Amino acid sequence: MILWGHALAALLFGLLALSQIRHAAAALPRLTFVLALGATALWALAVAGIGSVDLTANLLEALRDLGWLGFMFALVRRDGRAPERAAIQIIYGVVATIVLASGMLAIATAALPPADAPVLMAARVVLQMMVAVSALVLINHLYAAVAPGARGGIRLVVVALAAMWSVDLVLFATAYASAGWPVGLVAMRGLALALLAPVFALAVHRNGDWTLQLSRTVAYQSLSLAAIALYVIAMGMATSLLATIGGPSARIVQTAFVFGTTAALFAILSTPWLRAWTRVKLAKHLFAHRYDYRQEWLRFTDTLGKPGEDAAPLETRIVKAVADLTDSTAGLLLVRDGVGLGQGASWHWDGDSFATDGELPRYLEATGRIIALDAVRNDAASLEEARAVPSWMVDRADAWVLLPLLHFGKLTGAILLARPPIDRAPDWEDFDLLHLAGRQVASYLAEARAQQALAEAQRFDEFNRRFAFIMHDIKNLVSQLSLVARNAERHADNPDFRADMIATLQDSAARMNDLLARLSQHHQTRSEAIENIDLAALVARVAGRRSAQHPIVTGGARDAVAAADPARLEQILDHLLQNAIEASPPADPVALVVGADGDSVHVDVVDHGAGMSPAFVRDRLFKPFVSSKVGGFGLGAFEARQLAEAMGGSVEVASREGEGTRFRVSLPAVVVPVLGAAA
Structure with missing residues (x-):
């Protein structure tokens, strides 16, 4: 089974590599793809002819892994900018280092006496497991980074590579747990690889230009998973060292070490300050821009348009949406209050604020500038800007920037943001993103106020319709009283008429009092002299x-x-x-x-x-x-x-x-x- 399975895989991968040699110079992904296919064919041939534990087979396996890692790296870096390529190089470099270390251990195992071989073989199996896990993490990144318009060839390659390294992971984990080399799984590995060869061939025919698009979110996730992989490797090495020096209490010492270091790591990683610091450093050194504008805008619009009865009021959602863009810890909405600005809605804002005079809104409306309050505190702002900012904003140390909300050149309000957890000076990216968000939320506020004005107009219409019915009743009462007044001139001496007139007047007065009771809030008494x-x-x-x-x-x-x-x-x-x-x-x-x-x-x-x-x-x-x-x-x-x-x-x-x-x-x-x- 081992012989025929791996021999068939070597034949299929070799034929596929030969068929693609003429296209190898077309692009770097094509070249690395052909090299990876050739390395896989050579490794499978070595396993079939020599054995899976032979030094040559182990070195060719490391060469196979490096070939496929190079192919994936060529796909990812094709459309990446320089800082993003630096991040990818770090990730793939770490995994390639593990592969090389596994190859060095294979050489050391062959060179040392047989008595020392089991320890090195166990260490090499651990490294091979780390390679498989890391490769699966990178495959996840590769799949998530595929451009939406890419053809199905890349997806087929990703699925085939995931299957190949998943089989490797099962094999190495079983070998480590059983302290032996499972022959049955080695045979199944060759058959699985032979079945995957047609998938690679189909991917070649369905492939377009091997174009991928790097996602910033996926890059962060990949860095996180790579860090986890390094942590697992470090734990494995540390526990192995403790096992050699721990004596009879080695198991207890290992358990206490793993539990204590893991708990401490989780406690450190759970702090908001560290997460914010990590995001700032990664954005600064690994990417061309601090913000993933697509992701930020999706989150921004989702916060503004959050449905449901439990959602916060619109003005509070506006403050939160803007504060989330810059990771600010709190925010305050200032709205028009006469000629100045007064306190509106807030989000996590503690303490009192004070109304401003008319100078601040005039300055914001005339310039549209975002005010960095640290510049005002450090006397780095213009004299006009320093005069416009009220003293209570400057005195409040956590006040960071003031964002004007302009709608068609008119100031509808302003948002005061608190400092982010990692203090920094706002730069051009912050200003650009906040300007765009400010225009958007200003339109939301203007639309909400227009809807409020429309609702008031509708209430006035409702009041007018209701008053029309009341006017009809009053007209009937006036007509009835006018008829009584005309008849009184002719029948005033008639006792029966006088009795009927009194009853009519009493009924009319009762009906008018009922109208006045129903309209007590709307009725305005006759104006008298002062x-x-x-x-x-x-x-x-x-x-x-x-x-x-x-x-x-x-x-x-x-x-x-x-x-x-x-x-x-x-x-x-x-x-x-x-x-x-x-x-x-x-x-x-x-x-x-x-x-x-x-x-x-x-x-x-x-x-x-x-x-x-x-x-x-x-x-x-x-x-x-x-x-x-x-x-x-x-x-x-x-x-x-x-x-x-x-x-x-x-x-x-x-x-x-x-x-x-x-x-x-x-x-x-x-x-x-x-x-x-x-x-």
Whole structure:
């Protein structure tokens, strides 16, 4: 079986090599392919004629392995750039070194006395197992690096090589475990190789130009697997050394050594700092570019478009997607807040931030520059850039870069990124990638805000449709009352008519009160003239109407007088008081506090309920049709601010989540003369 199987394999591989000699000079992959076929034929012939353990067969086996490794290396490096070829050379060089070491051990085994041969043969079998494992790892890399448009010839070669080295691995592992050479597996090895020869022949006819494309991810994986292989080799050598010097406790010492070193290695490799450092060093020294742009963009778009109810809000996903590009540990979104920028969503960002003035957004919008904050700290930035950056960003040591978000030349916000685990200065690759990502997320933000505006317009349309039905009911009521008024001129003296008229008026009033109750948030009372209002008395009156509904306390100044429309002011306080009552626990009172401050007076509506976030207060509180209550129209705070501003006042809010909210209604003050002041 050994003779005929290997002889058949030698014949088939030899014929295939001879058929391809005329094409050998066409390209390096073709040349190495022919050499590998010839080396395989010679090795199979030696095994058939001399034996599998003979020195010549062992050296030809090493030559066969080197030939196929050279062929795979020629395929991978064909389209690789110089730094990537350096990485491949390192990987293949390590495996080739193991092959050469196996050949040297074969020579040493033949040269030493027979008594010393078993130890060297066992060591050589271990190295051959390492060669098989490493070759399978490289085959995995080779298969993953095949260009999508490559023909099937390369794939057939990869499958055939994987099968060849898998059979070798089984043979060597069995030989090491049984401390002998399994003759049956040697015979099966020859038959398997003979069956693989037609696969190589078919690959030759189906092959195109042997073109491959190196994947950065696969390169990282291959380096990792090569490192694992080296670690296994080192462990094998170390345990063999311990076995010779350990004596009776050798097994215990070996177990403790392997367990301890493996646990320590896993502890070291699990640190984020080491992983980030490794990625930076590999990208810097082995590749032409730091980023795999295709992979980064796929991850970026996947984070932005993550579906599902459990997904984070869009603004948080935007911050995370941008931070992941540069391995930043945290990020903060700054959005338009008046003329400056205020805090928006954040991702892993700790601590408070402060609003900026208008100088920073003007600079970002005019230049579109990404600000490296270390340059500002080191006085390496321009004077204009240094003036634009607020002091709290410079004082925060982990703040790294500030990315402007521009959409059609308009600044929609900015993202402040924290430092990556391995601190470094941002370079042109960082700036290029962040510029592209900034434009993309700016368009996402602009689209989201356009959708929000469209939703508000749709709510207005819904309100208009609903109000059309109400207007129809009011028109019917007006027609009914007009008919009563016309008939009263002729039938006023008729007792029956007067009774019917009273019933009609009562029914109309009830229906109108029902309409007003349903539209209490939308109904605006008739404007009255501005009057001098005693705020303490008005607050007491409003509190008295609501005291049966919820505990309300009043206090503050007793002599504050405001210039306002009393009906509108009561409507404002009713809106705010209702919101405070609904936000408060049943037993916690709501406070109405009157105060005076120079030329203005104010009424504070204070509750100790759930409170509101800064983002909700800035972006949603005073927007129409935005409500945190189920079924609410969200017009209370909006209408309160509108009514106050119409009287020359304002409505301000201060709120903390979990602590409560204070609304302050400020109005122009009326100075009341004090009797006897002239004297």
